[in-house]
Amino acid sequence: MSPVIKTPExxxxxxxxxxxxxxxxxxxxxxxxxxxxDRLKEEKERGMSINLGFAPCLLPGNRVVGIIDVPGHIDFIRNMVAGAASIDILILVIAADDGIMPQTSEHMQIIKLLRSPRLMVALTKTDLVDAPALEAVKSEIADFLKEHGYGDSPIIPVSNITFDGIDQIRSALDGMVSSVMRETDTRAFRMNIERVFSVKGFGTVVSGIPLSGKISIGDEVxxxxxxxxxxVKSIQNYKHNTDNTYASVCSAINLKDIPAEEISRGMTIATPGYFRPAKFAAVELMNISKDFPIKNNTEFKFHAGTSEVSAKVSLFGKSSIEPGATAAVRLKFNEEVSIASGDRFVLRRLSPSTTIGGGVVISSSGTSIKINSEDRIYTSMEFARNNNFFEAEVLCxxxxLLEHAEAVRLSGLMPQAAEMLLKEKVSSGFLAVLNGGHYLVLARRGELSDRIRKGLEIFHKNQKQLSGMDTETFCSTFDIKAANFARIIEIFISETDSEIKIINGKVALKSFAPAASSRIMQLKDKLLALIEKSGINCVAxxxxxxxxAITEQELKSVIKMxxxxxxIVVIGNHIISMRTFEDCRKKIADIIARKGLLEVGDFRxxxxxxxxxxxxxxxxFDGLGFTKRLPKGRVLLKGK
Structure with a gap:
């Protein structure tokens, strides 16, 4: 890696x-x-760019901006896509002797799908045409730009032979750099690898343009x-050594103790623990074709960053996406791909190889997103459009229910910033705090509510005589930790349209009434009161x-309920309340913790x-596996 000359801005x-x-x-x-x-031998021989070229352009004030030389040949569109995803300022190069050509139009389409950059036209080879021809091509280009929404972009005639117009290009570039207002992606560091090579005396180097975050020498990736x-062993920006690098700056990163053969273009380096490779993604897809509807289960080539994989389209509530239309879809990849919410992508047909559409990744959670989640997916799409990536990922x-660690990961932010974000989302009502560092996504509480309603309907159908579902059964049925039961019930009962109620600590639908007669229900309440009042002096x-006051058959029915x-707990011919029984369990544990053994006299x-x-x-308690009887007394079984 080269020595420091003078560190630019x-x-x-x-x-x-x-x-x-x-x-x-x-x-x-x-x-x-x-x-x-054109650094490759093949590029020199063919006279065209195949891979991306990165070059530093020195601007006034010792500022350096990276220029990506994007390949133009149709065979290398995939490399063009990799470069276009990072471009803030586009220099659209059009030769005066050719005018608008096929790749000019396709490049413009891809650029618009991937970014919305500032744009200027460099009208090259002006030395090859006369004045009337030059004016004609400028008029053609002006119409082309207006058609694509760039009618105010400058058209600068330039000659690579006489150097006319070069200063004007540099001046226009300097002005655009100052006016670019890109919102910084503050998520953890992530960079798609464009090149990987070995440098003698240094080892493996990867290069590319970081998409988010910051990384420093010594950081783990x-x-x-x-x-x-x-x-990270060392870092360079445009051949200048630096201690760290950050988003949107061309970077070369020297990695420690890993051979170049284990890394390839299309891979990603990132801060550990935040980004996961995905087999599925929810995306916003725009069909830019003129006459090709995108239909369900159609397979395309998916390009995002430096990755290229096959992807099959599944539509949400539609049979097709017509030309010019936009919709949310699910993509299933033929192999894992490293993407994140907010990433731009392009879809190309397998044959003929043409760009069919593209858009933005809504969620890359790596899980199968259900096709029947249409409302939720379109809400997520709005969040992703506004760079609210956490909300987009959480809704998809x-x-x-989120564990704290997963909430931090989905935020993409470093711990301190993630904690601030989570507090903000709780304050705004997007999340509700549960016990044990868990969260309920309030925007999705309808899903849990529907699941609880359906689960209770089945329970009531099968247990008509019971007044409701007990806490343990409720938590196991709906995958809720016992510590969060009370808070979740509080959230749902507080809703004006709540469909559930609590009776004697049991959860039931408001519309449900036990199948037992009113006499049985009254006997049940009276017997429970008697049993609880009797305490340890169990009722026989x-x-x-x-x-x-009660027949034997009625007693059997009430005891079963x-x-x-x-x-209650039945012990032989005696009955004890569950509350008293659990109090006994606690006292047993306390005695054994204090004395090591429990004797009958201690319990009495x-x-x-x-x-x-x-x-x-x-x-x-022995029969339940809570205690074990030994010759000299009882001990707790392991883990109790």
Whole structure:
């Protein structure tokens, strides 16, 4: 890597050329930068750019802006896509002796799909045409620019032979660099790898344009999709050594202890733990073709950054996307690809190889996004359009309940910034805080509400005599941690249109009434009150029947209901409330923690139970696997 000469100012702005093959893009870049971006032998022999060329252009005030020389030949459109995704200022190169050509139009379409850059036209080879012809081609270009929404862009005649117009190009570029207002992507560091090579004495070097974040010498990085980790040995921007690099600045990064053979173009390096390779993505797709509808299950070539994979389209609520229309779709890739919310992409037909459309990635969560989630996907699309990537990812994610670590990952932000974002989303009502560092995505609570309603309908159908679903069953049925039960119930009951209610700690639909008769329900409430009042002095079946207030069959029905609802525990011929039973469990644990062993006398003293009742209760706990009887007393089983 080259020694330091003088460190320039590096605005986070990228310029690039585009245009038809042999219109003079590389020669123009060489005049502006002094660099020949045709670095490959094949490029020299063919007289065209195949891969992207990066060159630094020195502007007034010791500012340097990178210029990408994008290949123009139709065979290398995929490389053009990789460059166009980073361009803030486009220098559209058109030869005066040719005018608008096929790749001129396709490049313009791709640029518009990937970015909305500032634009100027470099009208090259002006030395090859006379004045009338020059005016005619300028008029043709002006109409072309107006058609594509760039009617105010300057058209600057230039000659790569006489150098006329070069200063005007540089001056226009300087002005555009100062006026570019790109919103900085503050997410964790990520860079698509454009080139990988080995430098003697340094080792493996990867180059590209970082998409987000900042990285410094010594930082750990992750290679995607392989997941291998390495660290940064040194960094250069335009041959200047630096301690760190950041988004939108052409960078060469020297990696530690990893051979170049394990890295390839199309891979990504990133801050570890944030970005995951995806097999599925939700995207906003615009059909730019003139007469080709994009139909369900059609396969295309997907280009994003330096990646190129096959992708099959699944439509949300549509049978096709007509020419000129835009819609949200799900893409399924034939192999994992490293993308993130907000990334721009292009789709090309397999045959003939033409650009059919493109757009922006809404979510790259790596999970299968259901096609019936149409409303949610279009809401996510609006968030992604406005660079609200966290909301877009969360709404498209697999779950409406988020663990804290996953929420931080989906934010893409470093820990301190992520915490600030999460607090903001709680304050705004997008998230609700649960226990244990969990969140409920309030914008998706309807999904959980629907699931609870359907689950309760099935439960009530199968358990007609029960008043509702107990906490344990509720949490296991709906994948909710027990610590979050009370908070989630509070959220749903507080809603004006809530369909659920709580009866004796049980969850039920408001519209549900137990199938038992009113007499059975009254007997149930009275018996439960009696059992709870009796405490450790358990009530016996016979004692209850002796009152004459209940028949034996009624007692059996009521006991079954109370057991099913986990309100009581039956021990032989005696009945104890679940509350008293759990209190006994706690006292057993406390005694064993203090003394190491539990004897019957210890239990009797702690609870006030009779000897017979104490023995029965302790044998019940043995049977449940909570305790184990040894010759000298009882111990807790491992893990209890």
């Amino acid at each position: 590096l605005p986070p702005v990228v310029a690039g050329t585009a245009g038809h093959v042999d219109h003079g893009k590389t020669s123009l870049v060489k005049l502006l930068t002094g660099c020949d971006t 992750e290679l995607l999709p392989s997941g291998k980790r390495t660290s 994610g697999v779950n409406y 079946h016979g004692t209850i029947l002796e009152t004459g 109370l057991v099913d609802e986990k309100l 003293e702690a609870t006030g139970a009779s000897r017979n009742m104490s023995v029965a209760l302790l044998e019940k």
